[in-house]
Amino acid sequence: MSKRLLVAVAIAAALTAVTVGGSGIAGAQKNAKVDPDARLVFGMNMAGGGFSQRLEPSASTSICDVSVGYQVFGTLIRRDTKTNKPVPNLAESWEIVDPSTFTFKLRPNLTFQDGTKLDAAAAKAALDKSRQPTTALARSATTLQLISSVEAGADGRTVTVRLSQPVAGILPLTFAGREGMIAAAASTDTNPIGAGPFKFDSQTVGQQIKLSKFPGYWDAKNVKLAGIDYVHTDTAQNAVNSVIAGDLDMIEGAGLANAPAENDPNVKIEEVSGADYWKLNINTAKPPFDNPDFRKAINYAIDKDAIAKALFGDHAEIATQSYPSNFVDQYQKDLANRYPYSVKKAKAALKKSGVQTPITVQGVGPANNPNFARFGEIVQANLKEIGINVELSQSPNILTTFFANKQGDFVTTLWPARPDPSVTIQRNFTPNQITNAGNNLSPELPTLLAEIQAAESPADARAAYKKAVNIIVDEAYEVPVFFPTLTNVHRDYVTSNDWQLYGTCQGVDFSKLAITTKKG
Amino acid sequence: MLTFILRRIVALIPLLFIVSVIVFGLVLLVPGDAATRLAGGEDASPQQIEEVRKELGLDRPFVTQYVDWLEGAVQLDLGDSLFSQRPVASEIWERVPVTLQIAGGALVFGLLIGIPMGIISGMRPRGIGDRGVVMVTSFAIAIPSFWLALILILQLAVYRNILPSRGFVKFSESPTEWFEHLLLPWITLGTLTAATIARQLRGALADTMSSDHIRTSKSVGLPSTKVVGKHALKNSSAPVLTVVGLQVAYLLGGTVVVESIFGIAGLGTYVLTAVQQNDLPAIQGSVLFIAVLTVLVNLLVDISYAILNPKVRVE
Numbered sequence: 001m002s003k004r005l006l007v008a009v010a011i012a013a014a015l016t017a018v019t020v021g022g023s024g025i026a027g028a029q030k031n032a033k034v035d036p037d038a039r040l041v042f043g044m045n046m047a048g049g050g051f052s053q054r055l056e057p058s059a060s061t062s063i064c065d066v067s068v069g070y071q072v073f074g075t076l077i078r079r080d081t082k083t084n085k086p087v088p089n090l091a092e093s094w095e096i097v098d099p100s101t102f103t104f105k106l107r108p109n110l111t112f113q114d115g116t117k118l119d120a121a122a123a124k125a126a127l128d129k130s131r132q133p134t135t136a137l138a139r140s141a142t143t144l145q146l147i148s149s150v151e152a153g154a155d156g157r158t159v160t161v162r163l164s165q166p167v168a169g170i171l172p173l174t175f176a177g178r179e180g181m182i183a184a185a186a187s188t189d190t191n192p193i194g195a196g197p198f199k200f201d202s203q204t205v206g207q208q209i210k211l212s213k214f215p216g217y218w219d220a221k222n223v224k225l226a227g228i229d230y231v232h233t234d235t236a237q238n239a240v241n242s243v244i245a246g247d248l249d250m251i252e253g254a255g256l257a258n259a260p261a262e263n264d265p266n267v268k269i270e271e272v273s274g275a276d277y278w279k280l281n282i283n284t285a286k287p288p289f290d291n292p293d294f295r296k297a298i299n300y301a302i303d304k305d306a307i308a309k310a311l312f313g314d315h316a317e318i319a320t321q322s323y324p325s326n327f328v329d330q331y332q333k334d335l336a337n338r339y340p341y342s343v344k345k346a347k348a349a350l351k352k353s354g355v356q357t358p359i360t361v362q363g364v365g366p367a368n369n370p371n372f373a374r375f376g377e378i379v380q381a382n383l384k385e386i387g388i389n390v391e392l393s394q395s396p397n398i399l400t401t402f403f404a405n406k407q408g409d410f411v412t413t414l415w416p417a418r419p420d421p422s423v424t425i426q427r428n429f430t431p432n433q434i435t436n437a438g439n440n441l442s443p444e445l446p447t448l449l450a451e452i453q454a455a456e457s458p459a460d461a462r463a464a465y466k467k468a469v470n471i472i473v474d475e476a477y478e479v480p481v482f483f484p485t486l487t488n489v490h491r492d493y494v495t496s497n498d499w500q501l502y503g504t505c506q507g508v509d510f511s512k513l514a515i516t517t518k519k520g
Numbered sequence: 521m522l523t524f525i526l527r528r529i530v531a532l533i534p535l536l537f538i539v540s541v542i543v544f545g546l547v548l549l550v551p552g553d554a555a556t557r558l559a560g561g562e563d564a565s566p567q568q569i570e571e572v573r574k575e576l577g578l579d580r581p582f583v584t585q586y587v588d589w590l591e592g593a594v595q596l597d598l599g600d601s602l603f604s605q606r607p608v609a610s611e612i613w614e615r616v617p618v619t620l621q622i623a624g625g626a627l628v629f630g631l632l633i634g635i636p637m638g639i640i641s642g643m644r645p646r647g648i649g650d651r652g653v654v655m656v657t658s659f660a661i662a663i664p665s666f667w668l669a670l671i672l673i674l675q676l677a678v679y680r681n682i683l684p685s686r687g688f689v690k691f692s693e694s695p696t697e698w699f700e701h702l703l704l705p706w707i708t709l710g711t712l713t714a715a716t717i718a719r720q721l722r723g724a725l726a727d728t729m730s731s732d733h734i735r736t737s738k739s740v741g742l743p744s745t746k747v748v749g750k751h752a753l754k755n756s757s758a759p760v761l762t763v764v765g766l767q768v769a770y771l772l773g774g775t776v777v778v779e780s781i782f783g784i785a786g787l788g789t790y791v792l793t794a795v796q797q798n799d800l801p802a803i804q805g806s807v808l809f810i811a812v813l814t815v816l817v818n819l820l821v822d823i824s825y826a827i828l829n830p831k832v833r834v835e
Contacts, residue, residue, distance in 0.1 A: 043783075046785075052603065053603065053604055054603075054604070061557065061558055061559075061603075136558065136559075139559050139564055139568045139571075139572070140559065140564050140568075142565070189605075204614075204785060205604060205606075205611065205614070205785070206785040206789060206790065206793065207688070207784070207785030208785075231686075231687060231783065232783050232785055232789075233686065233783050234780045234781060234783055234789075235780075235781075238673070238685070238686065238781060238783065241673055241674065241677070241678045241685055242677075242685045242686050242783070244678050245673075245677040245678045245681060245684070245685040246681065247677070247684050247685045247686055247687065248686075260678075396796065397556065397798065399556045399557070400556055404556065404566065404569070432565060432566070433565065434556075434564060434565060434566055434569070
């Protein structure tokens with residue numbers, strides 16, 4: 001055989017080997033089988049204020065407790081994070097009988113993880129326990145306090161909830177959160193028992209929580225994980241490093257901290273638009289912030305794009321109002337360009353307000369948070385351009401410092417979205433709410449809120465939402481800045497055929513996840 | 521000796537009282553209290569927050585709150601955590617073994633590295649070995665521990681997957697994994713300890729080696745190992761013991777950073793969370809515990825002096 005032919009054969013053989021081997025590997029990855037014995041190792045901050053470490057729903061003091069609660073208890077109703085609409089979960093159907101009466105029907109043959117039945121009587125008992133005024137949950141989830149009675153139907157599956165106010169329309173999405181978690185009679189804080197896809201095994205407080213698949217879950221055949229190990233992580237950067245290192249399977253991502261993972265071939269990042277928003281919360285009772293034109297000047301002067309890029313890169317939607325653009329029932333398109341960044345318009349509004357510059361105002365931000373520190377610095381620089389000097393301070397407890405004690409003129413803060421969107425209006429813009437610092441806003445807003453909460457569905461409330469959002473934006477009661485894209489960062493062997501957002505405070509449903517045999 | 525020990529233990533009492541007053545006062549200087557968060561944070565109304573404040577007794581005068589706490593503390597009841605509602609003493613007790621393993625391991629690391637370095641350096645001052653040790657220890661003293669931790673995680677865990685980046689495994693579950701998970705925290709925390717011990721030993725050994733009795737030992741033909749190991753080191757150990765005692769306080773405090781970075785739930789992260797949440801009973805209880813531990817360790821150091829140096833016993 002000639003030398004040339006020999007070389008050609010060798011090259012062909014080598015190419016063939018590489019192709020077959022490569023496709024073998026790629027093929028193996030593509031066709032990797034689900035490992036039914038695999039456990040998901042999920043990192044989250046279990047020692048900070050975002051997780052109350054109380055596993056019993058009625059003792060919950062943080063909305064982020066849902067991350068574990070969803071798995072152990074499930075919820076009566078679930079929120080579809082793509083459409084933001086309620087979908088059945090433990091309850092297979094529901095009905096708004098009238099604005100003050102809501103009924104739901106449980107799926108048949110539901111059981112708790114201790115073998116007891118989850119029927120109408122058990123659901124009534126759990127809701128009655130959660131809505132006691134002295135429970136931590138009832139204190140923070142005020143919708144529960146509006147429930148005047150809960151009745152178990154004779155069929156054993158139907159439950160009727162009667163309300164003291166006509167707000168039945170908000171219950172479907174409310175029951176998609178902590179309020180809709182049904183605990184067994186024997187459930188305690190140290191041994192939570194629910195009817196969710198995973199049962200509680202053990203907890204080392206502040207360090208680790210172990211759950212295992214519950215075979216008696218109504219949809220157990222579609223649950224692909226054998227269990228979940230929640231482990232404590234501190235900062236976002238450390239958590240991302242741990243995913244890259246393979247010590248964690250998944251975490252809730254955090255903006256620019258995800259950067260090291262973006263180029264790692266073994267790590268993937270899922271993105272979903274979020275409804276949490278970063279903003280300036282203003283004390284509208286303090287001069288000159290009690291002047292609408294002054295507030296409008298602030299809105300024009302803030303370079304939202306610069307702030308979003310500095311903190312989240314390209315992973316943010318600029319906020320022009322309190323709801324993101326995918327909240328079709330709440331978002332107002334015609335307000336999208338109400339306050340474009342413009343120093344000229346800001347100065348014009350300032351002039352119209354009659355406020356003399358230079359003027360000094362006080363801004364507050366959360367302590368020990370580099371992102372909020374940066375946020376505050378950019379705001380300070382922006383306002384300086386129009387003659388407003390900002391003295392920035394930090395507080396370890398802005399709820400007390402700014403909202404309760406009224407120290408400072410505005411605060412840089414994050415508003416976490418709630419399962420029920422009307423809560424954003426309720427908490428921020430209606431009277432006697434701790435997060436309404438000025439408490440002097442339009443009297444129309446409580447009326448509009450009542451209309452929203454009485455509507456049978458968010459779509460029916462569109463007209464009321466439109467009016468409310470227009471008032472909030474026209475009066476410039478706040479300065480919404482951006483909605484960060486919500487992400488989760490995971491190893492490539494974690495798969496799902498329905499990638500909803502999995503994170504500490506989001507519509508978490510780990511029962512939709514699977515781990516392939518690639519994990520090893 | 522017994523009188524000496526008893527006297528030191530009795531002296532603990534006013535010290536702990538002063539520590540508790542100072543900590544209580546400092547916490548009260550921080551704006552806000554736990555009531556807001558416990559009532560549901562931004563989801564709670566001002567009335568609900570006030571209700572919770574009254575339930576927890578946080579509306580009482582500071583002195584009343586302190587005296588109530590003190591009454592419990594002297595009976596070893598440190599109260600319940602405002603957040604978990606579990607006894608603070610139980611929560612501390614659960615976490616102490618983890619923190620002691622981190623701090624203890626770091627101390628051992630420091631001794632294992634620091635003593636040989638100190639000997640190399642002290643045996644021949646201004647020699648090549650001494651210069652090398654001085655350079656390395658200067659660097660080790662200068663670098664912040666959190667930076668070192670992050671570099672170690674990146675290089676050994678993220679880029680090379682040699683060691684885990686986080687977490688803790690009990691020794692009883694797997695001794696190998698226990699060691700692997702603690703090695704980076706030990707190196708992080710123990711580096712400064714090693715450098716400090718090396719420097720102290722270097723100075724003490726250099727002085728001792730130039731003393732008459734060492735010269736005599738060498739001149740009568742004793743081997744170097746015996747001169748150094750039996751005579752010089754023993755006489756140089758007092759300042760090193762002092763440093764070890766001081767390092768315990770540093771190590772216990774340093775676990776806050778290390779536990780946070782490596783995601784380990786020990787006493788350090790417990791104190792940090794308690795401070796962030798204004799969980800007064802948890803703060804008081806854990807600080808008091810750390811103060812007691814530090815003082816007891818220093819007591820052991822003092823006893824060690826007496827064992828090593830008969831003159832101290834007589835005095």
